[in-house]
Amino acid sequence: MLMGLYNYWVVVVLMMVGFYIVIAHGNLIKKIVGLIIFQTSVFIFYISMAKVDGGTAPILAEGIKLYSNPLPHVLILTAIVVGIATTALALALAVRIKEAYGSIEEEEIQKKDNQDC
Amino acid sequence: MLAHLPILQVIVPLMAAPLCLFLTRPRLVWLFTLIASGLAFLISCILLQQVMTTGTVIYELGGWDAPWGIEYRIDQLSAFLLLIISAISTVVLFAAHTSIRQEIPADRHTLFYVLYLLCLAGMLGIVATGDAFNVFVFLEISSLSTYALIALGKDRRALWASYQYLIMGTIGATFILIGIGLMYQMTGTLNMDDLSRRLPEVAQTRTVFTAFAFVIVGICLKLAMFPLHLWLPNAYAYAPSIVTAFLAATATKVAIYLLIRFTFSVFGLSFSFTHLPLQILFLVLGLLGIFVASTAAIYQTNIKHLFAYSSIAQIGYMIVGFSVSTVAGLTATLLHLFNHALMKGALFLALGAVMYRIGSVQLNHFQGLGRQMPLTMAAIVIGGLSLIGVPLTVGFVSKWYLVLAVIENGWWPVAVLILLGSLLAIVYVWRIVEIAYFKPALAGTETIKEAPLSFLIPVWILVLANIYFGVDTRLSVQVAQAASQSLFGLSP
Amino acid sequence: MAFLVGVAFAIVWMKDLLAVIMLLGIYGLLSASFFVAMDAVDVAFTEASVGAGISTLLMLVAIALTGRAEHPARHKPLLALAVVIFTGSLLIYGTLDMPYFGLAEAPIHQHVAPRYINDSMQEIGVPNIVTSVLASYRAFDTFGEAVVIFTAGMGVLALLSVARRREDDAKIDLLNIPMHEQHLIPRIVIKMLIPFILLFAFYVQFHGDFGPGGGFQAGVIFAAAIFLYTMLFGMSTAHRVINQSFIQMLAATGVLLYGSVGVVSLLNGKEFFDYSALSADPVGGQHLGILLIELGVGITVASTMVIIFFNFADRKEYPQRKKD
Numbered sequence: 001m002l003m004g005l006y007n008y009w010v011v012v013v014l015m016m017v018g019f020y021i022v023i024a025h026g027n028l029i030k031k032i033v034g035l036i037i038f039q040t041s042v043f044i045f046y047i048s049m050a051k052v053d054g055g056t057a058p059i060l061a062e063g064i065k066l067y068s069n070p071l072p073h074v075l076i077l078t079a080i081v082v083g084i085a086t087t088a089l090a091l092a093l094a095v096r097i098k099e100a101y102g103s104i105e106e107e108e109i110q111k112k113d114n115q116d117c
Numbered sequence: 118m119l120a121h122l123p124i125l126q127v128i129v130p131l132m133a134a135p136l137c138l139f140l141t142r143p144r145l146v147w148l149f150t151l152i153a154s155g156l157a158f159l160i161s162c163i164l165l166q167q168v169m170t171t172g173t174v175i176y177e178l179g180g181w182d183a184p185w186g187i188e189y190r191i192d193q194l195s196a197f198l199l200l201i202i203s204a205i206s207t208v209v210l211f212a213a214h215t216s217i218r219q220e221i222p223a224d225r226h227t228l229f230y231v232l233y234l235l236c237l238a239g240m241l242g243i244v245a246t247g248d249a250f251n252v253f254v255f256l257e258i259s260s261l262s263t264y265a266l267i268a269l270g271k272d273r274r275a276l277w278a279s280y281q282y283l284i285m286g287t288i289g290a291t292f293i294l295i296g297i298g299l300m301y302q303m304t305g306t307l308n309m310d311d312l313s314r315r316l317p318e319v320a321q322t323r324t325v326f327t328a329f330a331f332v333i334v335g336i337c338l339k340l341a342m343f344p345l346h347l348w349l350p351n352a353y354a355y356a357p358s359i360v361t362a363f364l365a366a367t368a369t370k371v372a373i374y375l376l377i378r379f380t381f382s383v384f385g386l387s388f389s390f391t392h393l394p395l396q397i398l399f400l401v402l403g404l405l406g407i408f409v410a411s412t413a414a415i416y417q418t419n420i421k422h423l424f425a426y427s428s429i430a431q432i433g434y435m436i437v438g439f440s441v442s443t444v445a446g447l448t449a450t451l452l453h454l455f456n457h458a459l460m461k462g463a464l465f466l467a468l469g470a471v472m473y474r475i476g477s478v479q480l481n482h483f484q485g486l487g488r489q490m491p492l493t494m495a496a497i498v499i500g501g502l503s504l505i506g507v508p509l510t511v512g513f514v515s516k517w518y519l520v521l522a523v524i525e526n527g528w529w530p531v532a533v534l535i536l537l538g539s540l541l542a543i544v545y546v547w548r549i550v551e552i553a554y555f556k557p558a559l560a561g562t563e564t565i566k567e568a569p570l571s572f573l574i575p576v577w578i579l580v581l582a583n584i585y586f587g588v589d590t591r592l593s594v595q596v597a598q599a600a601s602q603s604l605f606g607l608s609p
Numbered sequence: 610m611a612f613l614v615g616v617a618f619a620i621v622w623m624k625d626l627l628a629v630i631m632l633l634g635i636y637g638l639l640s641a642s643f644f645v646a647m648d649a650v651d652v653a654f655t656e657a658s659v660g661a662g663i664s665t666l667l668m669l670v671a672i673a674l675t676g677r678a679e680h681p682a683r684h685k686p687l688l689a690l691a692v693v694i695f696t697g698s699l700l701i702y703g704t705l706d707m708p709y710f711g712l713a714e715a716p717i718h719q720h721v722a723p724r725y726i727n728d729s730m731q732e733i734g735v736p737n738i739v740t741s742v743l744a745s746y747r748a749f750d751t752f753g754e755a756v757v758i759f760t761a762g763m764g765v766l767a768l769l770s771v772a773r774r775r776e777d778d779a780k781i782d783l784l785n786i787p788m789h790e791q792h793l794i795p796r797i798v799i800k801m802l803i804p805f806i807l808l809f810a811f812y813v814q815f816h817g818d819f820g821p822g823g824g825f826q827a828g829v830i831f832a833a834a835i836f837l838y839t840m841l842f843g844m845s846t847a848h849r850v851i852n853q854s855f856i857q858m859l860a861a862t863g864v865l866l867y868g869s870v871g872v873v874s875l876l877n878g879k880e881f882f883d884y885s886a887l888s889a890d891p892v893g894g895q896h897l898g899i900l901l902i903e904l905g906v907g908i909t910v911a912s913t914m915v916i917i918f919f920n921f922a923d924r925k926e927y928p929q930r931k932k933d
Contacts, residue, residue: 008704010614015295016697017617022284024689027679029626029672033633035287037617040640040660042294044613047647049302052718053711057648058738059820060730066713068648069722070738072301074747075250076652077739078754079294081825081910082257084659085761086287088917089261091671092768093268093280095924098675100273105680109277124871124881131756132868135861178749180883184721187749228767235760242753254753258760265764299703305720315720327703 007048014041026106028094032087039083046072046079122167123176123189126160126199127245129153131238134231143226147214150230154210154237158203165196169599175247183247184308190247193600194451198244198374201455205366205462206237211575213359216469219476220357221269229269233363236262240371249297249383250307252375253290256339259371260286263364267356278351285338285348292335299328300383312383320388329389332379340372342436343406346429353425358469361421365428366462370454373435377447381604390442399440404534406433411541415548420471420478423545424464427504430538431457437535438519445522447601448594452518455593456503456511459586463579464500467493470568470576483549485558489565492573494553496580501546503583506539510587514594613639626677630668637661650821651739658829663914666836670921734892735818735899743823744899748882751902752867754825755909759864762913766857769920796841806834814907815900824903828910835915844922853919856912863909867902 018041021034050072058070094104101109133153140146168174168191176189191199213233221229239259243252264286268279301307303324304315319325341349353361380389390396407430414426431453438450468478470493475482487494503510506517516539523532567573586593616636623629637660644653708715729741743751810830817823839847874886884898885891 005704005707005709007710008707009701010611012697012700012704013614014617015700016693017614017621019288019696020689020693021621022288023692024686025679027626028280029668029675030629030679031284033620033629033668035284036633036660036664037620037636038288039291040636040656042291042298043652043656044640044643045295046298047644047649047652048710049298049715049717050649051647051711052713055648055713057650057821058726059650060736060738067726067738069718070725070742071307071722072298072717073649073652073739074742074750076649077655077743077825078250078254078750080652080655080659081754082254082757084664085261085757086257086283087664088667088761089264089764089768090280090283090287091667092765092917092921093264093276093283095671095674095921096268096768097273097276097280100276104675107680113274113277121875121881124875128868128871128881132865132872134756135759135864138857138861176880178881179745180880180885181746185724186746224770225767228763231763232760232767235756235763238756248750251750251753254750254757257757258753261757261760261764265760265767268764268768295700302707302715302717305716305718305722307721319716322706324703324706327699330699 008045011041011045011048014044028097028104028106029091032090032094035090036083036087039079039086043076043079043083046076119163119167121176122160122164123174123191123245124178126157126164126203127189127238127242129156129160130234130241134234134238137227137231137234140227143223144214146227146230147210150213150234151207151210153234154203154207157237157241158200158207161196161199161203164191165200165596168193168196169596184306184311187246187248187251188308188310189245190310191245193596193603194374194377195244197451197455197596197600198370199241201370201458202237202240202244202367205458206363208575208578209359209363209366209462209466212362212466212469212572215569215571216359216473217357219473220271220359225269229266229357232262232266233360235259236266236363240367243371244374247309248307249300249309249312253294253297256290256293259368260290260339263360263368266360266364267352269360270355270357272355274351275355278348278355282348282352285345289335289338292331292338294335296328296330296332296335299324299331303328309378309383313385316384316388329384333376333395336372336375336379340369340376340432341429342432343402343409343429346406346410346432349429350422350425353428353465354419354421358465358472362462362465362469365425365465366458369428369432370458373432373439373450373454377439377450377604381447386442386605396440396442399436400531403433403436403440404531404538406430406436407535407538408541411538411545414545415541417545418480420480420483420549421465421468423480423549424461424468427542427545428457428461430542431461431504434515434519434535434538437531438522441522441526441528443522443526444598444601444605445518445525447604448597449515449519449522451597451600452593453515455597456515456583456586459511459579459583460500460503463496463576463583464504466572466579467496467500467576470572473572474565474568480548480552482559483553484556485553486565487550487554489558490567493568493576496576497553498546498550499580499583501542501549503587505542505546508587509584511583511593512587514587514590518594613643624679626672626679627669629679630665630672633668634661634665637664651737651823651826654821654826655829658826658833662833663829667917667921670918670925674921674925732892733895733899735895737818737820739821740817740823740899744902745882745884745895748871748898748902751906752871752882755864755867755906758913759860759909762860762916765917765920769924770853771920771923799837799841803834803838806830806837810834810911814903817903818896818899824906825910828907829914831907831911832914832918835911836918839918839922844919847919851915851919853916856915856919860909860912860916863905863907863912865905866908867905870898870901870905 018038050069055066055068058067173192242255410429417423503512506512641653641657733741813822814827871881874883877886879886884894888894
């Protein structure tokens with residue numbers, strides 16, 4: 001049981017590290033870094049479940065019988081693209097926030113917002 | 118061509134978006150967007166009719182059969198949603214050209230329409246698809262365009278609101294992705310119909326339970342269900358008026374759709390409601406949402422904020438109807454979905470008209486507006502009455518069905534609480550009426566005129582729809598009932 | 610795997626954002642090598658170019674604009690920790706009934722996947738199964754993916770684009786000249802390298818049927834060549850070579866090319882993205898369809914990446930016009 005699930009447990013730890021950065025840190029860039037780690041760990045999770053012991057990369061060749069599952073690979077290719085798209089947009093927002101508020105710390109922005117009201 | 122309608126529904130706005138970049142004049146882009154959205158609306162009308170007469174429509178993309186390829190599966194529920202989304206989008210677009218001239222810098226106009234169409238296509242795609250992973254892809258299309266649209270707002274707080282929404286939305290989407298991954302791991306399929314057949318075999322496993330929890334929490338983040346609603350008020354308040362009107366009327370509806378789709382169609386009724394304490398949890402959260410958000414709405418000074426909180430409260434009503442988990446309860450939820458789209462579309466669009474004329478939606482700037490902009494204010498009042506649930510408006514119809522459904526289950530206290538929640542709505546709507554009609558106009562505002570026709574026409578289309586569907590309930594009730602019966606596996 | 614955990618924790622504690630981003634690049638590279646070990650070569654290729662390449666680069670440009678120090682204050686760390694531990698234990702709980710890692714009998718390998726592995730050669734005729742699934746069985750997902758990246762490009766454009774004027778360009782040119790002379794050697798080396806990078810991009814683009822690669826990876830590599838050029842020769846030179854509105858049209862063309870493949874099959878009375886409509890011979894149709902849509906993805910990705918990068922960089926070079 002320990003060996004069979006070890007991989008997934010490590011992934012869970014990675015996911016939670018990313019998730020923790022997103023909610024606990026106040027710096028906008030750091031939050032985005034956390035988001036990337038969170039998403040990348042989900043990718044690792046998908047790819048782990050595609051692996052078959054003794055299988056090879058899913059490119060058909062003579063004399064190979066056992067392949068790893070190609071479907072999760074396809075899904076994750078799509079998800080990686082979605083991830084980079086989100087990152088780009090988030091960074092663009094962070095840059096604009098820096099220009100508008102002069103800061104990328106959550107607390108300072110919150111404070112300035114309250115003054116506006 | 119009729120056989121291809123399901124895909125055309127999504128592909129028309131999706132392909133129109135990049136085409137916009139080739140048009141040079143903003144007016145042309147606007148007309149083009151309007152035509153694309155109008156076409157989508159027409160298609161959704163035909164589709165709804167088709168589904169109501171012949172049952173579920175299935176369309177296999179790429180010609181591959183279902184679990185291997187991606188399929189579009191349109192049943193009564195999705196056809197109903199497609200109609201709501203494309204109808205609201207088209208009506209709102211009528212006012213777009215006038216409104217964004219004031220709120221968005223000129224060099225961004227084309228981009229605005231591109232993003233708007235992408236957002237529309239994303240939402241339609243979520244509703245039409247029958248593949249769990251495809252939901253995630255289209256969810257991201259609509260979310261990314263939504264973030265950018267919100268950030269186009271004039272106020273710098275729009276940026277911050279958009280950023281917060283982006284973080285919450287991405288966490289939600291990633292949760293859904295984890296849930297889909299776990300489901301896939303246990304069943305080996307991504308097709309929703311196939312999942313619903315294969316999940317019962319493994320329903321007792323802890324993995325499927327976790328998958329369910331992650332999907333539901335992810336959707337609830339998107340849904341802004343209390344207590345995960347914190348991103349919503351600012352996002353609605355600082356986005357450009359057109360965007361607010363469009364999103365408020367459609368975005369949360371799509372999330373409700375996903376909630377219903379996953380609990381009823383994918384995981385199945387018996388798993389979702391007998392296995393887990395979902396019913397009581399949703400009931401309590403729904404009721405809390407109604408009261409907390411309605412109370413918060415009373416204390417707002419920005420009217421967009423006020424109606425945003427009221428949206429959260431209305432989501433609470435839908436959740437209560439959902440938690441009843443009977444045909445009647447679900448019918449009430451679906452009816453409210455439709456009716457709330459009409460109300461909030463009308464209200465936020467009317468606010469857009471106010472924004473156009475006086476450049477603000479602060480409550481104290483509304484003094485005397487009842488005389489200066491009589492038609493716009495009348496629209497806001499009727500929309501408000503509908504929110505409260507006064508007879509002859511759509512709000513009454515859905516509250517009526519909701520209360521009936523709750524009483525049918527013998528939940529008397531809940532029915533009383535729902536009526537109490539409506540009292541709170543009276544309070545916040547009255548505040549606007551009081552200031553707009555019974556306070557003298559502010560000095561220096563004598564020049565304010567009635568909103569231009571490009572606003573008045575779409576606003577009044579929605580207002581009249583509010584009244585029409587409040588009196589003649591045949592169409593909406595019939596579709597909602599048919600949809601919920603088919604979800605419960607009963608033939609209509 | 611243990612490396613990954615180490616890097617992730619280091620990122621939590623680091624305060625200097627520059628170091629954090631470097632670590633993030635390493636994280637991307639490590640996960641890419643993990644993907645190779647897991648037989649996912651296509652994914653590894655993409656993760657290496659995106660996780661370690663593009664996103665690191667974008668992050669660097671962004672912190673150049675926002676500053677690199679992080680405030681020490683953290684809000685509600687205990688609450689956050691509680692949420693994280695709760696979510697994490699739910700996930701661990703969920704893993705308990707999972708099929709074990711690498712087990713060939715797991716349901717995931719039994720239901721849908723075998724058809725891809727056994728029949729894709731007859732049905733599509735492409736050795737790389739990932740490409741078959743991506744471009745044919747699930748072509749609509751990939752279309753969605755191209756649209757997502759297009760959406761991001763449009764979003765960045767809506768947020769960051771600045772109106773440029775000719776006289777600004779001239780001023781910046783003056784500033785740039787001495788800098789360029791200092792970097793003479795790298796300039797020559799990179800000038801020589803760029804054709805090879807572009808060539809490699811084309812190879813990856815068209816070789817995706819047989820080995821790892823395809824439109825997305827090729828697009829990223831292509832964009833990387835342009836970034837390199839920009840970094841050494843300055844934004845204004847790059848702008849002279851690549852026109853902004855042209856590149857926007859190009860991005861749109863990519864999406865349209867992809868979509869029109871589907872429309873053609875529609876007009877021939879077949880289902881959307883049914884490539885057999887493209888040619889009399891079904892396998893030949895598949896080949897043509899895959900070629901065209903991969904090209905569409907490549908064009909969209911390359912031009913969108915360039916749009917994103919240019920708009921970030923422009924924001925930095927024209928600070929005087931920040932208020933739009």
